[in-house]
Amino acid sequence: xxxxxxxxxxxxxxxxxxxxxxxxxxxxxxxxxxxxxxxxxxxxxxxxxxxxxxxxxxxxxxxxxxxxxxxxxxxxxxxxxxxxxxxxxxxxxxxxxxxxxxxxxxxxxxxxxxxxxxxxxxxxxxxxxxxxxxxxxxxxxxxxxxxxxxxxxxxxxxxxxxxxxxxxxxxxxxxxxxxxxxxxxxxxxxxxxxxxxxxxxxxxxxxxxxxxxxxxxxxxxxxxxxxxxxxxxxxxxxxxxxxxxxxxxxxxxxxxxxxx
Ligand SMILES: NC(=O)c1ccc[n+]([C@@H]2O[C@H](COP(=O)([O-])OP(=O)(O)OC[C@H]3O[C@@H](n4cnc5c(N)ncnc54)[C@H](O)[C@@H]3O)[C@@H](O)[C@H]2O)c1
Numbered sequence: 610x611x612x613x614x615x616x617x618x619x620x621x622x623x624x625x626x627x628x629x630x631x632x633x634x635x636x637x638x639x640x641x642x643x644x645x646x647x648x649x650x651x652x653x654x655x656x657x658x659x660x661x662x663x664x665x666x667x668x669x670x671x672x673x674x675x676x677x678x679x680x681x682x683x684x685x686x687x688x689x690x691x692x693x694x695x696x697x698x699x700x701x702x703x704x705x706x707x708x709x710x711x712x713x714x715x716x717x718x719x720x721x722x723x724x725x726x727x728x729x730x731x732x733x734x735x736x737x738x739x740x741x742x743x744x745x746x747x748x749x750x751x752x753x754x755x756x757x758x759x760x761x762x763x764x765x766x767x768x769x770x771x772x773x774x775x776x777x778x779x780x781x782x783x784x785x786x787x788x789x790x791x792x793x794x795x796x797x798x799x800x801x802x803x804x805x806x807x808x809x810x811x812x813x814x815x816x817x818x819x820x821x822x823x824x825x826x827x828x829x830x831x832x833x834x835x836x837x838x839x840x841x842x843x844x845x846x847x848x849x850x851x852x853x854x855x856x857x858x859x860x861x862x863x864x865x866x867x868x869x
Pocket of ligand 1: 627628629630631632633634651652653654678679680681706707708709729733756757758759802803804805806807808809810811
């Protein structure tokens with residue numbers, strides 16, 4: 610008997626998930642908790658994050674808490690690190706998941722909307738990686754998973770979302786930069802690039818259906834959006850020793866959308 614499944618275990622690990630109050634972040638937090646990790650939900654929406662943390666603790670039987678965090682603010686990220694260390698003593702896993710999207714043609718997009726999307730999606734990943742990665746460097750070990758998007762690889766259509774696409778492409782290359790800089794110091798950094806997934810971000814669009822959703826599904830070989838819990842097992846893999854030689858990688862979870 611080998612020990613393959615044991616290498617997926619996150620027992621005793623401490624994991625921070627940004628934007629973990631709902632959607633993909635919550636689904637990945639649950640999966641990490643299922644694998645044994647203690648969970649810190651770092652979301653701007655503290656009341657919802659507290660509810661979600663309580664649900665994780667009850668369902669998975671691991672310590673889980675919510676620490677209000679704005680990923681765009683360095684002081685908030687540093688305060689999160691201090692609070693996490695005070696409670697758990699170390700940080701093993703960071704999932705940079707918080708993100709927003711604005712649909713708007715490029716010629717009509719305000720600088721304010723452009724800046725907001727870049728600030729949360731790209732600057733937020735840098736701010737959080739610097740704060741938490743700094744602690745991981747002091748520990749000599751750590752694991753960062755950045756949630757990019759297939760929009761880093763292709764241009765979605767028919768909707769305009771140039772700021773989102775550019776931000777996610779930035780996340781992809783920031784991932785590789787951090788992976789290269791920190792590989793010899795015990796930190797791995799990888800990206801998950803999801804396709805269209807059913808979450809609060811996209812629920813309304815899927816409910817309304819219409820031409821946009823029809824176009825998306827026609828362009829997908831699998832002809833359906835992903836469910837949030839279809840990301841969880843990959844997050845466990847990347848967070849665990851099972852993926853010990855995976856570094857600086859981009860892994861798409863998109864039902865084959867970017868394959869043709
Ligand atoms: N849903 C999809 O189809 C899809 C596809 C590809 C990639 N993604 C990416 O996955 C991630 C999660 O998406 P989702 O669909 O679950 O979104 P969502 O809107 O359901 O959840 C996003 C969470 O991020 C939090 N958040 C927003 N701004 C924040 C900030 N400044 N600081 C901390 N938290 C903040 C929100 O409060 C919310 O809980 C995003 O990065 C998104 O771009 C989503």
